[in-house]
Amino acid sequence: MPLDLLLEGILFGILLGCFYAAVSMGLSVSFGLLDVPHVAHPAVMVVGSYCTFLLSRMGLDPIVAGLVLMPPFFLLGMLMYRFYYEAFEKRGTEAGVRGIAFFFGVALIIEVGLIVSFGVDQRMVEASYIGSSLRFGDIRIPQRTLVVFGVAIAMSVLLTLYMSKTFTGRAIKAVAQDEPALRLMGANPVRIKQWAFGIATAVAALAGAMLIIIGPVDPNMDRIYIGRTFAVVVLAGLGSMTGTIFAGLILGISESLVLIHPDLGASWAPAVSFALLLLVLGIRPQGLFGR
Amino acid sequence: MKRFSPLFSLLVGLLFSAAALAQQGPIKIGMSMPQTGGLGAGGQSALLALRMWVEDVNAKGGLLGRKVELIAYDDQTNPANTPGIYTKLLDIDKVDLLIAPYGTVPTAPIMPLVKQRGLLLMGNFSFGVNNVVKHDMWFNNAPWNTAASWSDGFIQAGQKLGGKTIAFLAADNDFAQNLANGARELAKKAGLQTVYNQNYPPTTQDFSSLVRGIRAAKPDIVFVMSYPPDSVAIVRAVNEIGVGDSVKIFGGGMVGLQFTPIMTNLGSSLNGIVNYNSFVPGIKYPGIDDFLKRYAVKAAEAKVDPLGFYLPPFNYAIGQMYEQAINATKSLDHKRLADYLRKNEMQTIVGPIRYGPDGEWANARVVQAQFRGVTDKNTDQFREVGKQIVLYPPQYKTGDVIAPFEKARGK
Numbered sequence: 001m002p003l004d005l006l007l008e009g010i011l012f013g014i015l016l017g018c019f020y021a022a023v024s025m026g027l028s029v030s031f032g033l034l035d036v037p038h039v040a041h042p043a044v045m046v047v048g049s050y051c052t053f054l055l056s057r058m059g060l061d062p063i064v065a066g067l068v069l070m071p072p073f074f075l076l077g078m079l080m081y082r083f084y085y086e087a088f089e090k091r092g093t094e095a096g097v098r099g100i101a102f103f104f105g106v107a108l109i110i111e112v113g114l115i116v117s118f119g120v121d122q123r124m125v126e127a128s129y130i131g132s133s134l135r136f137g138d139i140r141i142p143q144r145t146l147v148v149f150g151v152a153i154a155m156s157v158l159l160t161l162y163m164s165k166t167f168t169g170r171a172i173k174a175v176a177q178d179e180p181a182l183r184l185m186g187a188n189p190v191r192i193k194q195w196a197f198g199i200a201t202a203v204a205a206l207a208g209a210m211l212i213i214i215g216p217v218d219p220n221m222d223r224i225y226i227g228r229t230f231a232v233v234v235l236a237g238l239g240s241m242t243g244t245i246f247a248g249l250i251l252g253i254s255e256s257l258v259l260i261h262p263d264l265g266a267s268w269a270p271a272v273s274f275a276l277l278l279l280v281l282g283i284r285p286q287g288l289f290g291r
Numbered sequence: 292m293k294r295f296s297p298l299f300s301l302l303v304g305l306l307f308s309a310a311a312l313a314q315q316g317p318i319k320i321g322m323s324m325p326q327t328g329g330l331g332a333g334g335q336s337a338l339l340a341l342r343m344w345v346e347d348v349n350a351k352g353g354l355l356g357r358k359v360e361l362i363a364y365d366d367q368t369n370p371a372n373t374p375g376i377y378t379k380l381l382d383i384d385k386v387d388l389l390i391a392p393y394g395t396v397p398t399a400p401i402m403p404l405v406k407q408r409g410l411l412l413m414g415n416f417s418f419g420v421n422n423v424v425k426h427d428m429w430f431n432n433a434p435w436n437t438a439a440s441w442s443d444g445f446i447q448a449g450q451k452l453g454g455k456t457i458a459f460l461a462a463d464n465d466f467a468q469n470l471a472n473g474a475r476e477l478a479k480k481a482g483l484q485t486v487y488n489q490n491y492p493p494t495t496q497d498f499s500s501l502v503r504g505i506r507a508a509k510p511d512i513v514f515v516m517s518y519p520p521d522s523v524a525i526v527r528a529v530n531e532i533g534v535g536d537s538v539k540i541f542g543g544g545m546v547g548l549q550f551t552p553i554m555t556n557l558g559s560s561l562n563g564i565v566n567y568n569s570f571v572p573g574i575k576y577p578g579i580d581d582f583l584k585r586y587a588v589k590a591a592e593a594k595v596d597p598l599g600f601y602l603p604p605f606n607y608a609i610g611q612m613y614e615q616a617i618n619a620t621k622s623l624d625h626k627r628l629a630d631y632l633r634k635n636e637m638q639t640i641v642g643p644i645r646y647g648p649d650g651e652w653a654n655a656r657v658v659q660a661q662f663r664g665v666t667d668k669n670t671d672q673f674r675e676v677g678k679q680i681v682l683y684p685p686q687y688k689t690g691d692v693i694a695p696f697e698k699a700r701g702k
Contacts, residue, residue: 002507005503005504005507008500008503009500009503012497012499012500012503013500015499016496016497016499016500019497115327119332119335119594119595120326120327120328120331120332120335121332121552122332122519122520122523122552122553122556124523124556130527131527131530131531131560132531133531133532140531140532140533142499142528142531142532143531144531145497145499214496214497215496215497215520215523215524215527216520216523216524216556218329218520219327220327220328224494224496256500257500259489259491259495259500259501259504260500260501260503260504261504262487262489262504262507262508265489265490266463266489266490266491266492266495266501267463267490267491267492269491269492269495270492270494
């Protein structure tokens, strides 16, 4: 493969990888830190995409729309966790298995709700950075991927700072590590988890905005992302924001290189990505940044 | 003993006949149709057209004196659902006649079922599903027959422009691969050198890398065989990354660029693309203008594809073919109907159709048209003659291709 093509493959992979990290970040909190099997995370993200679509029709930039959506999604997440807690977690040890069924149900309801509300057509948004590219000699980089890259990095940095520098952030990490100890310290783990789930859902709203910036969305799009997002979170080491970026990059770069290489066979792209996941987990079962 | 007059006997006889017909109930036609998933948008408009035919035929008194009822289930564009749906249609709903779901992938799994039970199946825009099964009671409504018929016009146009090299990009599923293989064979026969040949996985979200790979290969002709969500992403990536100055003609088999919401959303980025179609304004078929006018009203109410050029007329034609065959044979017997369909020319709003021995059209009429002068955010522009210039088939040609691709795009 020519060197310029290889370099472009890596470049596209970095941009794609950051997008994968962005769509996985909310799950990194809900599943990675809170141990909630939130398989409806991609479906919530798609709701964020549709809300972004509605707001963009009112003239808002998609990224601004994603930011505007974060507070209501935060509240939605808190409500969703409260329901999950009361219905499953509070009742005992089989919450995990039943929780998976619950969140699958939520995902299906969301899909059907979107179909009924918006129809099955694909929806897309418009912005000055969608459909245009930056040129550096012969290299052209889609601006939409650059925007998503920037937002993903900013989101990762902010979440990492929040988790390490604030009292609530440290409490969220503590509840992930030792819930009884946190209870003994006088903190209410359920409220902490509820808060964290709210953050995860708010992040999913912004990720939804990025999803519709990258490409058109339809109500069933969440299915494509269930495997990818969980793979990124597991590869990262559950709950690590920095790890999520690195894991996204590994999947993105490997996928991009397989897609751009003229002789490798693009069909193998997902297989190569997930083979890498297995390989890394074989060497480090706790994930790249897991402890 | 009092005798009844002949008139009275006739009236009683007629009453009994009418009662017997009423007891028979409606003629049930069953099908699955994608209403959700990748083919959902097309499936909704196709189903609307079939319901229009049912209304029309019932307004004329039905068939064989019975009303016609259409029973349709959503297969979610999921091939795993269709065998179960058709078994239910046959064994629970007891339908009299069948229509296949829209698309190749959902149709393929029901072919063994209909062959095993000896049932007539009207195909619905699928490709090559009968190649292996070889069911003699299969009749497709699609204007293509072999893989060559699909891509022939495109490859010919590329050759006329002096193309010597070709790139293939195709979705990695049964339907796309069948067609892409046909195009690959045609290209080989035409002496074109393949410089790029990739199948992409259906989960691909961003096509920047693939389009960059095509640009690096510097082909003269780029043949793309993609499904609707991918087609949108590919057009967008081509707009951003570019395929290079070498490309004379781009497109061919991109599913989705026939659907109104996608055409409207992509707008001017469609310009220059040469792609297959079933019908575009400018082609004169008897009765199609009236159908499209009535369809436009219903589509607006149902909030489905407002133009309805691609699938709806051909689905209406399925109803017309059943109508013609049933009226001619005075029967619902599948073998008799199949025999009639095989031997006679069918008169439809998409022109006359005569079937070959494999149940595909004896004479294919796949249109290859180039998008020209398309502007953004305007659906109605596509009703105009001239936004899609017909390059092929020759008898419907409305203009010559503009090349190279970058020039045709106005870049």
